[in-house]
Amino acid sequence: MILGKVIGNVVSTIKLSVYQGYKILIIQPVNNKEEPQGESFLALDTVQAGVGDTVLVIDEGNSSRLIMNNSTAPVRTVIVGIVDTIE
Amino acid sequence: MILGKVIGNVVSTIKLSVYQGYKILIIQPVNNKEEPQGESFLALDTVQAGVGDTVLVIDEGNSSRLIMNNSTAPVRTVIVGIVDTIE
Amino acid sequence: MILGKVIGNVVSTIKLSVYQGYKILIIQPVNNKEEPQGESFLALDTVQAGVGDTVLVIDEGNSSRLIMNNSTAPVRTVIVGIVDTIE
Amino acid sequence: MILGKVIGNVVSTIKLSVYQGYKILIIQPVNNKEEPQGESFLALDTVQAGVGDTVLVIDEGNSSRLIMNNSTAPVRTVIVGIVDTIE
Amino acid sequence: MILGKVIGNVVSTIKLSVYQGYKILIIQPVNNKEEPQGESFLALDTVQAGVGDTVLVIDEGNSSRLIMNNSTAPVRTVIVGIVDTIE
Numbered sequence: 100m101i102l103g104k105v106i107g108n109v110v111s112t113i114k115l116s117v118y119q120g121y122k123i124l125i126i127q128p129v130n131n132k133e134e135p136q137g138e139s140f141l142a143l144d145t146v147q148a149g150v151g152d153t154v155l156v157i158d159e160g161n162s163s164r165l166i167m168n169n170s171t172a173p174v175r176t177v178i179v180g181i182v183d184t185i186e
Numbered sequence: 187m188i189l190g191k192v193i194g195n196v197v198s199t200i201k202l203s204v205y206q207g208y209k210i211l212i213i214q215p216v217n218n219k220e221e222p223q224g225e226s227f228l229a230l231d232t233v234q235a236g237v238g239d240t241v242l243v244i245d246e247g248n249s250s251r252l253i254m255n256n257s258t259a260p261v262r263t264v265i266v267g268i269v270d271t272i273e
Numbered sequence: 274m275i276l277g278k279v280i281g282n283v284v285s286t287i288k289l290s291v292y293q294g295y296k297i298l299i300i301q302p303v304n305n306k307e308e309p310q311g312e313s314f315l316a317l318d319t320v321q322a323g324v325g326d327t328v329l330v331i332d333e334g335n336s337s338r339l340i341m342n343n344s345t346a347p348v349r350t351v352i353v354g355i356v357d358t359i360e
Numbered sequence: 361m362i363l364g365k366v367i368g369n370v371v372s373t374i375k376l377s378v379y380q381g382y383k384i385l386i387i388q389p390v391n392n393k394e395e396p397q398g399e400s401f402l403a404l405d406t407v408q409a410g411v412g413d414t415v416l417v418i419d420e421g422n423s424s425r426l427i428m429n430n431s432t433a434p435v436r437t438v439i440v441g442i443v444d445t446i447e
Numbered sequence: 448m449i450l451g452k453v454i455g456n457v458v459s460t461i462k463l464s465v466y467q468g469y470k471i472l473i474i475q476p477v478n479n480k481e482e483p484q485g486e487s488f489l490a491l492d493t494v495q496a497g498v499g500d501t502v503l504v505i506d507e508g509n510s511s512r513l514i515m516n517n518s519t520a521p522v523r524t525v526i527v528g529i530v531d532t533i534e
Contacts, residue, residue: 100315100350102283102299107218109189111242111267115253123242125189125218125272128312131281131299136312138215138223141187141242155285155297155315159334160246162347166289173249173266176187179347180285185299194392196363198416198441202427210416212363212392212446225389225397228361228416247420260423260440263361274489274524276457276473302486305455305473310486329459329471329489333508336521340463353521354459359473368479370450372503372528376514384503386450386479386533399476399484402448402503421507434510434527437448 101156102182103128105148109141117172124148124178126156131185142176143167155180188243189269190215192235196228204259211235211265213243218272229263230254242267275330276356277302279322283315291346298322298352300330305359316350317341329354362417363443364389366409370402378433385409385439387417392446403437404428416441449504450530451476453496457489465520472496472526474504479533490524491515503528 103126111123122144128137133153140158145166148154156178157163163177164170190213198210209231215224220240227245232253235241243265244250250264251257277300285297296318302311307327314332319340322328330352331337337351338344364387372384383405389398394414401419406427409415417439418424424438425431451474459471470492476485481501488506493514496502504526505511511525512518 100297100348102313102315108273109242109269110271110273111269115266123187127218130313131301139189139217141189155283157347157349159347159349160248161334162349165345165347171252173244173246173252174187175244175246175249179289182283182285184284186282186284195447196416196443197445197447198443202440210361214392226363226391228363247422258426260418260420260426261361262418262420262423274471274522276487276489304487305475329457331521331523333521333523335508336523339519339521353463356457356459358458360456360458369534370503370530371532371534372530376527384448388479400450400478402450404448421509432513434505434507434513435448436505436507436510 101128101158103154103156105150105152105154106139107150115173117169118143140176142178143174144178146178146181148178148181153182154178155182188215188245190241190243191220192237192239192241193226194237202260204256205230227263229265230261231265233265233268235265235268240269241265242269275302275332277328277330278307279324279326279328280313281324289347291343292317314350316352317348318352320352320355322352322355327356328352329356362389362419364415364417365394366411366413366415367400368411376434378430379404401437403439404435405439407439407442409439409442414443415439416443449476449506451502451504452481453498453500453502454487455498463521465517466491488524490526491522492526494526494529496526496529501530502526503530
């Protein structure tokens with residue numbers, strides 16, 4: 100899992116039907132001080148996260164399909180939680 | 187998923203039969219301001235994307251095989267959408 | 274596997290039920306001299322590691338599910354051991 | 361898939377039997393101008409590529425096993441084509 | 448596969464039973480001139496490699512499980528050969 104901050108969202112007219120109803124958010128990975136590290140990527144939102152939220156992101160297809168409860172979803176990266184505190 | 191820009195395409199005489207009919211495009215990953223970040227890679231085009239388009243790319247074998255509807259396709263990376271707007 | 278140092282932990286109100294009872298730790302990868310290298314990431318703790326410990330981390334979904342003895346756990350990265358010495 | 365240039369080959373006395381008959385080539389990833397980017401890695405040659413060739417490389421275990429027509433081959437990265445032109 | 452040099456080994460009291468009898472070695476990836484590139488990582492030794500050896504490393508769970516002949520081993524990275532020459 101990766102710690103990231105939501106920095107935007109993407110609108111696309113050509114979207115797979117399995118993505119319907121999910122926002123596609125842009126995630127900037129952050130370190131333990133919530134400072135940016137590395138390159139941004141996209142994740143499906145499963146927890147109603149918004150821009151500015153610090154989130155937990157899982158980046159593995161099988162895990163993401165399990166979370167979406169859809170064994171044939173072509174998805175690799177989903178947001179699984181909103182962070183309260185980092186200690 | 188990754189946000190990228192199509193910057194070229196590749197022609198190869200030795201190509202797997204499963205790739206017939208698909209363009210192999212060169213993708214430059216971009217950030218939320220559509221600025222380049224990281225290294226380019228190749229993706230099969232499933233949405234009629236062209237050079238200059240900003241696209242959604244999925245980079246996982248099982249997802250790519252699901253999108254191509256071919257459970258035995260040796261493919262890891264496909265373009266799944268063309269981006270309208272980034273917010 | 275990766276050699277890392279535990280540098281913090283994350284508290285999240287929205288957490289998958291399969292994660293209940295596990296700490297989510299922030300791991301800083303280190304080299305053979307225990308100097309930081311690369312970017313931090315998150316791992317589930319299966320060995321009662323604490324901040325400051327040097328640990329062995331496995332970063333593959335199937336391995337992590339095997340270690341958690343749960344074939345449907347959406348988890349990719351777990352701590353599998355605490356390091357005694359590096360030679 | 362990745363675009364790369366063949367820059368060498370590796371000879372090893374201890375080699376898995378499944379690798380017999382395949383060259384192990386060193387690949388330098390390149391961008392759309394065939395300039396080096398990122399770190400070199402190794403790939404099994406399935407298309408009779410040679411040093412100096414620009415090649416298409418797939419880097420996923422399931423894809424590589426499908427290309428080698430061997431569902432139990434411990435192989436992750438294979439060369440799948442020689443590039444004619446980059447546009 | 449990756450070309451690497453063995454630069455150390457790790458001793459851990461908490462170790463999975465499947466790892467018993469295998470050394471956990473620290474691998475520094477190297478380029479075709481055997482110069483360091485990128486970050487070190489850990490691999491299980493299946494070929495009796497030692498510090499200073501240049502080795503072939505495979506970094507994929509399914510491949511590693513096949514090499515260890517154990518379909519349920521939680522292992523992602525193993526050393527598969529010792530390099531004789533790089534051309």
